[in-house]
Amino acid sequence: MDFFWAFVIGGLICVVGQLLLDVAKMDAGHVMSTFVVAGCVLDGFDLYDNLISFAGAGATVPITSFGHSLLHGAMEQADKHGFWGIALGMFQLTSAGIAAAILFGFLVAVFFKPKG
Amino acid sequence: MDSKFKKENYNKTAKSYYPKVPLFRNCLKAFLVGGFICLIGELLTKFYMQVFDMSQQEAGTPTVTTLILLSALLTGIGVYDRIAQFAGAGTAVPVTGFANSITSAALEFKSEGYVLGIGGNMFKLAGSVIVFGVTSAYIVGIIRYVFNQLVGG
Numbered sequence: 001m002d003f004f005w006a007f008v009i010g011g012l013i014c015v016v017g018q019l020l021l022d023v024a025k026m027d028a029g030h031v032m033s034t035f036v037v038a039g040c041v042l043d044g045f046d047l048y049d050n051l052i053s054f055a056g057a058g059a060t061v062p063i064t065s066f067g068h069s070l071l072h073g074a075m076e077q078a079d080k081h082g083f084w085g086i087a088l089g090m091f092q093l094t095s096a097g098i099a100a101a102i103l104f105g106f107l108v109a110v111f112f113k114p115k116g
Numbered sequence: 117m118d119s120k121f122k123k124e125n126y127n128k129t130a131k132s133y134y135p136k137v138p139l140f141r142n143c144l145k146a147f148l149v150g151g152f153i154c155l156i157g158e159l160l161t162k163f164y165m166q167v168f169d170m171s172q173q174e175a176g177t178p179t180v181t182t183l184i185l186l187s188a189l190l191t192g193i194g195v196y197d198r199i200a201q202f203a204g205a206g207t208a209v210p211v212t213g214f215a216n217s218i219t220s221a222a223l224e225f226k227s228e229g230y231v232l233g234i235g236g237n238m239f240k241l242a243g244s245v246i247v248f249g250v251t252s253a254y255i256v257g258i259i260r261y262v263f264n265q266l267v268g269g
Binding site: 002003006007012013014015016019021029031033036037041043056057058060062065070071074075083086090097101102104109111113114 | 172193194210215218226249
């Protein structure tokens with residue numbers, strides 16, 4: 001059942017993105033930025049965690065979870081270190097994804113030739 | 117002159133010349149491909165939880181790293197962009213789309229050199245995601261921090 005809901009919720013989030021592309025005539029960059037802000041605001045109201053416990057990877061794989069993780073790391077450190085914890089914890093949970101994207105992006109660019 | 121060519125009617129007139137998008141089919145494709153990517157993510161999470169005895173939160177890091185590695189490799193051999201043409205938002209919205217935008221920008225500017233080309237342009241598209249994410253997280257974070265202080269939570 002976990003797999004079913006991951007598929008359905010993840011798919012539905014992508015449908016919302018497709019509607020923004022086709023109906024609101026946004027480009028992919030605007031859609032991604034909007035989704036990150038949306039995930040952050042949803043986490044501000046403690047709603048995104050419910051979605052993750054319900055849908056698992058269906059909620060953590062879409063880019064909305066990037067905004068959620070930014071705020072989550074920031075608030076975790078703010079609980080420990082006060083106000084400046086917001087800055088300290090900002091990349092706490094997201095650094096793995098960004099570091100991987102930089103490393104693999106660089107290596108692929110070095111070893112592969114651009115296509116098309 | 118026909119009224120539809122008047123300045124005030126420009127938006128309305130231009131709209132009727134937009135290519136018709138097959139909205140339902142596009143949404144179905146985005147749903148299937150996007151859902152499939154999340155399904156792979158769920159499979160990887162379950163795999164890491166079982167084999168390496170991790171909690172669901174701990175398994176998040178290797179899951180995201182694996183997805184990004186796959187996406188970067190598929191971008192390198194030119195497959196990801198072909199799937200993206202078919203799936204639209206289905207490939208752009210998952211975290212693999214973030215990795216794809218970094219890798220494709222790095223590949224595109226490779227000809228300008230490793231430092232100024234790859235290094236300088238890698239975040240050309242993905243940078244906006246980080247900028248808006250961090251800015252909004254700062255704003256929401258400060259609001260929540262002040263709120264917690266006032267309520268005493």
